[in-house]
Amino acid sequence: xxxxxxxxxxxxxxxxxxxxxxxxxxxxxxxxxxxxxxxxxxxxxxxxxxxxxxxxxxxxxxxxxxxxxxxxxxxxxxxxxxxxxxxxxxxxxxxxxxxxxxxxxxxxxxxxxxxxxxxxxxxxxxxxxxx
Numbered sequence: 659x660x661x662x663x664x665x666x667x668x669x670x671x672x673x674x675x676x677x678x679x680x681x682x683x684x685x686x687x688x689x690x691x692x693x694x695x696x697x698x699x700x701x702x703x704x705x706x707x708x709x710x711x712x713x714x715x716x717x718x719x720x721x722x723x724x725x726x727x728x729x730x731x732x733x734x735x736x737x738x739x740x741x742x743x744x745x746x747x748x749x750x751x752x753x754x755x756x757x758x759x760x761x762x763x764x765x766x767x768x769x770x771x772x773x774x775x776x777x778x779x780x781x782x783x784x785x786x787x788x789x
Contacts, residue, residue, distance in 0.1 A: 734762030
């Protein structure tokens with residue numbers, strides 16, 4: 659008799675994490691990194707990598723994320739919260755670029771007032787962890 663799927667070593671969909679930590683402490687970075695890792699474990703996602711943006715003068719981390727999303731089989735991007743895409747204007751542009759790449763946005767925690775500008779639920783599922 660074959661074991662149940664839950665008892666097999668099965669890789670979940672591949673996702674990439676993205677953190678925007680401009681001016682944040684090392685402790686904050688560690689806590690958010692752990693939150694993304696735990697979210698992936700709970701939702702049976704394979705974390706392919708974590709991209710961290712630490713300054714506003716370069717978008718190298720986001721560019722690297724977009725390149726990683728081109729790998730066949732990539733499911734989406736995990737963010738601690740919508741604010742990690744940046745200020746409103748930047749977040750809107752980045753959301754459009756992620757949409758164009760076919761990536762799903764998965765949020766460790768959402769907003770209480772609904773989705774911020776650019777995160778449109780009709781463009782794909784946005785999953786939120788229970789608190």
